[in-house]
Amino acid sequence: MDTTRVSSTAFDGTAHAPAHARKFVRQVLGEWRLSHLAEDAVLLTSELVTNAVVHAGTGVELTCRLDVDAIPAKLEIEVDDQHPTRTIPSPGSVSPEGPLATSGRGLALAGMLADAWGVTYTRTAKRVWVRMELGEGCDPQEAQPGPPGRAVAPLETLHVGVVVADLDGVVESWNSEAEKLLGWPAEQVVGRSLKELVAWRGHGPYALSLADTLGLVRWRGEARMRHLDGKLVPVYVSHLRARGLAGERRTIWMIVAGDHRYVLTPPPPPVRREAGQRIKELIDQDTPFTELLDTIAQIVQVSSGGDAAYVLLATEGGNRFGVAAGAGATAALVGVLATGVLGADRKAPAMIEDLLAGDVELAQQLRARSLACAPLLVAGEVIGYLVVTAAQANRFDQELTVSLQHIAEQVAVPVQRERLAEQDRAHRGRLSFLAEAGELLAGVHDEELIAALTAQLVVPKIATWAAVYLTDLTGMTRLAHVWHSEERHNADLRKSLPAIPRTALTEVSWPVGPETVLAFPLLTQGRSHGALVIGRSEPTLPLELADLLADLCRLVALNLHTAMLYARQATTSRVLQRSLLPVRTAPMPGLESAVIYEPAEEGADVGGDFYDLFTVADHWCFALGDVCGSGPEAAAVTGLARHAVRLLAKEHYTVADIFDRLNHALLEEGEEGRFLSLLCGELTPLPQGGALCTIASAGHPPPLLLRADGEVEAMASPQLLLGIETGARFYVETFELAPEEVLLCVTDGVTERRNGDRLLDDGNGLAALLSGCTGLSAHAVAERVRHAVETFAAEPSQDDVALLVIKASATLRQVI
Structure with missing residues (x-):
């Protein structure tokens, strides 16, 4: 039986080719259980591909070939380009460019790291290859196919689906076994893209995309495919790229349920001591902490044959453990695992044959039944765990726990050292x-703005996407x-949620997609304000990030609570403030009126000034006032004054009596320094047109009358402010408002508008402004005065x- 394994791919001759090549080789060697050769193989591959791109400038084809029957077993890596005319200098030759030339050093490196290397020329290509012999660290039998070493699901449920697609992944053939496995009849699938049927999720920094995988010659691995009923089915895929009779390339997939994966691939061997040594070497290379933990989890998962592997680290209290890294078919775990199986007092490795029999909660969290774990011990204290899980019961044996403990002993102290340094950095970053x-x-x-800011705070720093729900x-x-x-995915994301x-x-x-979806409540003072939902490409959420998101959600919830209180208070304030001003001014047949009202305080509807214009029997009343001070206290006096004026006028009190009663009312309030300036008058229609105006001014700027000929005259004498003296007496003055004449009444916000040391009304400035308004409507006069105040x-x-x-x-018509 030919046990030679071959896997190849091709890249364009660009600067990205070496990176793609490194990722491909790591993936292949991981599948072939040759992780101990990965570092040297990746370095050699990078040099060979870089050399081909620089010297040939063409596309390259990369091939990995494993021959386990050779003595000794050997791994060969070949790089082909389409430029056979360039020659490659040997490691010992001197470049014509001089002794310091950099060309050719890649093959000098090959001479040092590889057991053999060479260059093969053809008419159309040049092939540079290196050979690495498998030493004692690798059992060649690990790479050979063999009978399953563990139990599989019942044979009656075995369906081997065969799918044929073109190089773009469009399905061309779909057999009946695939229909039994996934529910889709062939007529509904042929012509569709595999991307629509596969929920592809790569794991780790060197994972391939679905498009990359379809371009490989061979590939085997786990995936999830959509059933006709919409559910995702775990499957195992054996991928082959082949040529048809006409020479066209096709992609062939053999698919079985995840429980039957050992029909298409041999079960992996248990963890070996070499994996622990490889992790130790990784630690010695000063790898970043997060990448270190991820790589530990990946190596443990691949080497153990488990469905998933986790690195758990203790929380600050030391009695609970959080997910720090995961690999394989992880369960999208977040934060802390609270369970007796993984306790701070368990200082020996353990194996659980069936979690459902002892810890249902943990089985649900991990979505697993088999579990093997080993504690990370430092100075007798459990700082974490290495954990391997599987979906089926009775998957592991005691040999695995021994191997896990061997790894744990090697990595515990370095992990703790790096963790303390990372915690300090994370704390500052947090x-x-x-x-x-x-x-x-x-x-x-504003709640909407808070929601928008929250989503943009976590994307892309923490998550691929985020959504904020408000309650x-x-x-x-x-x-x-x-x-x-x-951003182009925002619309589709909104539709999917x-x-x-x-x-x-x-x-x-x-919705199920390539990202892991997690939700965090927005809670404060026992009330839910909604939730923050995030999607992450990583399958797990480390404890530090979970704590950070929890703190962020508390901060956001507090701001939402404050916004809610602010909105409620603002609504109440607006309702109360609006009650201080008339809902509408009374229409006056034969008279045209216009009002301008602008509070100085931002966001306020009412300030210390007020106005009113209403009908009483056969005449009209108007009032314009200004309360000393500002804020709620001034608004309270504003309400008292406006409603008192209207009520007394409706009871047919004269203008002088209104002033007298309001003066006493303010003094009875007993609030010192709360004075009021008030201009109040009555308009009685005259048969010949116009109106008779009876008016009084208590400390208020006098009204100005614009005659038809453009002359301006002040029409009321100043009197004492209201709310100052109990025995004050007030009097009225009368004048005729003739047709086409304009009466302008203002508060001191107009007359005392300041520009440096100059006021708007200095030198009768307001009168001069009004004199130029002859012939204008009341609204035009009001707008001209407002504009003058604004631009002064x-x-x-x-x-x-x-x-x-x-x-x-x-x-002037009579009031009815």
């Missing part, structure tokens, strides 16, 4: 991240914002602005 988030969210009182006071939850690291979840967010079935100085006004304009028409 504080920096939370400080940035707090600064970004500070002062934001209102009625308990209704809705999708508020989504954000993908590639439930807009209004029909169940609790903890029970939502999130560059900085905004610091005082409330209120003005009332009344213009008489030629004929």
